[in-house]
Amino acid sequence: MDRPFGLLAELxxxxxxxxxxCSNPLDLAGYxxxxxxxxxxxxxxxxxxxxxxxxxxxGGEPLLRRDLVDLVRHATGLGLYTxxxxxxxxxxxxxxxxxREAGLDHVQISIQADEPGASDRIAGTPSFARKIxxxxxxxxxxxxxxxxxxxxxxxxxxxxxxxxxxxxxxxDRVELANTQYYGWALRxxxxxxxxxxxxxxxxxxxxxxxxxxxxxxxxxxVLPDYYERYPKPCMGGWGARQxxxxxxxxxxxxxxxxxxxxxxxxxxxxxxERIWTDSPVxxxxxxxxxxxxxxxxxxxxxxxxxxxxxxxxxLTGDAARTDPVCHLSPDHEIVVDLVQAANSGARPRxxxxxxxxxxxGPS
Amino acid sequence: xxSPDSVVTGAVSPSGRPRLARHVRLTFDRARERHVLLRPxxxxxxxxxxxxxxxxxxxxxxxAGIVEELxxxxxxxxxxxxxxxxxxxxxxxxxxIDVEDDDx
Numbered sequence: 001m002d003r004p005f006g007l008l009a010e011l012x013x014x015x016x017x018x019x020x021x022c023s024n025p026l027d028l029a030g031y032x033x034x035x036x037x038x039x040x041x042x043x044x045x046x047x048x049x050x051x052x053x054x055x056x057x058x059g060g061e062p063l064l065r066r067d068l069v070d071l072v073r074h075a076t077g078l079g080l081y082t083x084x085x086x087x088x089x090x091x092x093x094x095x096x097x098x099x100r101e102a103g104l105d106h107v108q109i110s111i112q113a114d115e116p117g118a119s120d121r122i123a124g125t126p127s128f129a130r131k132i133x134x135x136x137x138x139x140x141x142x143x144x145x146x147x148x149x150x151x152x153x154x155x156x157x158x159x160x161x162x163x164x165x166x167x168x169x170x171x172d173r174v175e176l177a178n179t180q181y182y183g184w185a186l187r188x189x190x191x192x193x194x195x196x197x198x199x200x201x202x203x204x205x206x207x208x209x210x211x212x213x214x215x216x217x218x219x220x221x222v223l224p225d226y227y228e229r230y231p232k233p234c235m236g237g238w239g240a241r242q243x244x245x246x247x248x249x250x251x252x253x254x255x256x257x258x259x260x261x262x263x264x265x266x267x268x269x270x271x272x273e274r275i276w277t278d279s280p281v282x283x284x285x286x287x288x289x290x291x292x293x294x295x296x297x298x299x300x301x302x303x304x305x306x307x308x309x310x311x312x313x314x315l316t317g318d319a320a321r322t323d324p325v326c327h328l329s330p331d332h333e334i335v336v337d338l339v340q341a342a343n344s345g346a347r348p349r350x351x352x353x354x355x356x357x358x359x360x361g362p363s
Numbered sequence: 364x365x366s367p368d369s370v371v372t373g374a375v376s377p378s379g380r381p382r383l384a385r386h387v388r389l390t391f392d393r394a395r396e397r398h399v400l401l402r403p404x405x406x407x408x409x410x411x412x413x414x415x416x417x418x419x420x421x422x423x424x425x426x427a428g429i430v431e432e433l434x435x436x437x438x439x440x441x442x443x444x445x446x447x448x449x450x451x452x453x454x455x456x457x458x459x460i461d462v463e464d465d466d467x
Binding site: 053079083106 | 385386388390392394395399401402403404406456459
């Protein structure tokens with residue numbers, strides 16, 4: 001069996017932003033009982049023993065964890081490459097210096113659009129100016145900086161300026177990721193899915209930027225999978241390369257897998273190694289034996305692994321079907337219809353979005 | 364440290380001086396008993412030869428110098444293999460190769 005390379009440590013789902021494309025679960029109330037410091041340290045120890053080399057500290061907003069510096073120090077002490085994925089709200093110079101001293105390797109800051117008005121509107125809170133200030137601190141302290149932007153119908157037309165902003169901030173990488181439709185993004189899908197024309201223009205911008213910035217800034221573009229012929233190779237295979245631990249200790253093959261009707265595995269009840277090796281949730285779609293046709297006999301079965309299990313479940317109600325994004329899927333019509341709706345002249349460019357709440361309300 | 368006159372990201376010439384890209388870390392993973400390269404969003408697992416090559420990529424030695432040094436340690440070191448290996452890592456942005464500018 002493969003050993004995992006990466007741990008996505010979702011430290012909390014609390015967040016100062018309210019982005020409508022958030023992939024956090026709709027049921028935020030179920031995650032209020034967060035793992036404590038000692039529990040996370042043990043998870044990092046067990047992850048390292050299992051072969052994990054990269055630790056992505058994410059959320060929600062990981063800076064809301066008061067023990068973040070201690071968590072980072074422990075993870076880097078284990079030799080893990082630590083990556084902070086942050087909204088930058090709460091990233092003061094003092095906090096930054098503490099994180100630097102603790103050994104944090106890399107910082108990824110999200111930006112919601114190319115200019116303050118749109119960015120703050122999408123984030124649901126005034127935050128653009130703080131993000132820019134934080135990005136400058138990251139560079140001043142000598143960290144590598146990635147600027148993350150989730151692309152959708154309401155910001156993708158500003159892509160050239162987004163790239164320009166990342167350049168001005170001297171980012172080492174810019175990650176331009178088309179929205180993936182999980183969690184709150186799925187709820188807001190109709191208002192987020194871009195048109196084919198928008199995507200054509202965006203891809204031209206990406207091509208130009210990649211050429212122009214070669215050797216200076218990595219331009220990473222995450223494809224809009226509803227528009228692709230083949231599905232994305234989700235997580236590099238189920239239970240093959242990555243694992244996620246949610247704020248409440250649930251261990252999952254990918255962050256969206258909490259939506260699937262599979263038995264839970266939790267680090268409070270079991271070791272990470274046992275969970276990775278033996279738990280039903282990690283074994284269910286590992287390898288290729290679970291595959292139905294047309295995946296089973298497809299020569300791409302070990303390239304895209306049948307696509308995304310969560311997407312198959314969301315769109316068809318059955319997680320064991322071929323990802324409907326694949327043009328060979330018997331359910332592909334579902335995606336064709338969604339794309340058609342996005343491109344019909346009837347849809348306005350900017351529609352109201354449902355913001356995710358900052359924290360779980362009373363249950 | 365002097366800055367290179369230009370940075371080649373495609374080809375590998377024998378006189379180029381390879382080094383790890385900024386923010387890339389070479390380390391030994393005891394779980395896999397392999398050397399690995401760590402970068403923000405990727406891990407590259409190396410075999411012993413690869414690790415030996417990268418251990419010599421200090422921005423001072425040339426590709427030709429590295430090949431020569433490896434020949435002192437191993438039999439059958441083909442320059443083309445070393446160049447191909449480095450080109451692959453340049454492609455994956457793990458290695459940069461500084462070259463002197465002939466016009467300068």
